[in-house]
Amino acid sequence: MTFEPERLGQSRSDLAEAMRTLRKRAGRTQTWLARHCNMSQTKISNIESGKLAPAIVDVELILDALEAGGPIADEVLSLARSANTEWQDHWSSRRRGLDKKQNELARLEAASTEFRFFLLSMITGLLATPEYVRASIADVSGDQSKVVAKKLERQSILHDSSKTFTFLLTEQAARWPLLPPGGMAMQLDWLASISRIPNVRLGVIPLSGHIPERPLNTFTVYDRRLATVETGTGALILRDHRDVAAYRDDFERYEAHAVFGDDFRRLVGEWSETFTRQRQ
CATH class of the missing domain: 1.10.260.40 (lambda repressor-like DNA-binding domains)
Incomplete structure (x- = not known):
């Protein structure tokens, strides 16, 4: 097709x-x-x-x-x-208002219980500091205060014990210098803090060793019913069970290369220190 x-x-x-x-x-x-x-x-x-x-x-x-x-x-x-496939282009989302997009995401998160986030190139809003959130939408014209507030408000769902979250970041996503060194150090420290929330599993895929996978997109899987796949100009929303299952399988393969827990905190701590030294 x-x-x-x-x-x-x-x-x-x-x-x-x-x-x-x-x-x-x-x-x-x-x-x-x-x-x-x-x-x-x-x-x-x-x-x-x-x-x-x-x-x-x-x-x-x-x-x-x-x-x-x-x-x-x-x-x-x-x-x-x-x-069962929906296309949401960035231009339409911006015309409607990105705060409305945040409302849609909040409703989707409220209706889901099991989340898998694969973050290829950036840190997602649920894990971001206010400074990182503002930098991520710096190219959006107009008043951004509503969007920033709603993005930060959505983070409270991480403390809902009825839900489980697994975030996989590539090393590139974690270390991409979207902020000046001081801001990046704070962002990495914030990741280490979030990784201690009981129902949040936060991992990173280091750029070392042999990784025979070749990820192309950032994506999120909600339960077994829906997957969203981000591109440079928009996002695909997939509801076909075969598509959702395929992205769950991809996630499991990437997960096998990630480090979690103390190893995760050690790595992001080292990267945070590197950014801190760059400030001096």
């Missing part, structure tokens, strides 16, 4: 129409289909009206119930995959 960002928003309505047409051609009612797929009639109705983007598993169940196969089934599954 060719990836066309401008088509992603249309895919849900195309899928809804295709599912509705398949059912009617098969001569089945929504009630019959719901019963044979172990779903509610309301869910079938929401899928066919485009109010709900069904999971790939749901689409496969419906296709089996309707005995639909061949090219038609392939096309419907392709639409379902697109409907």
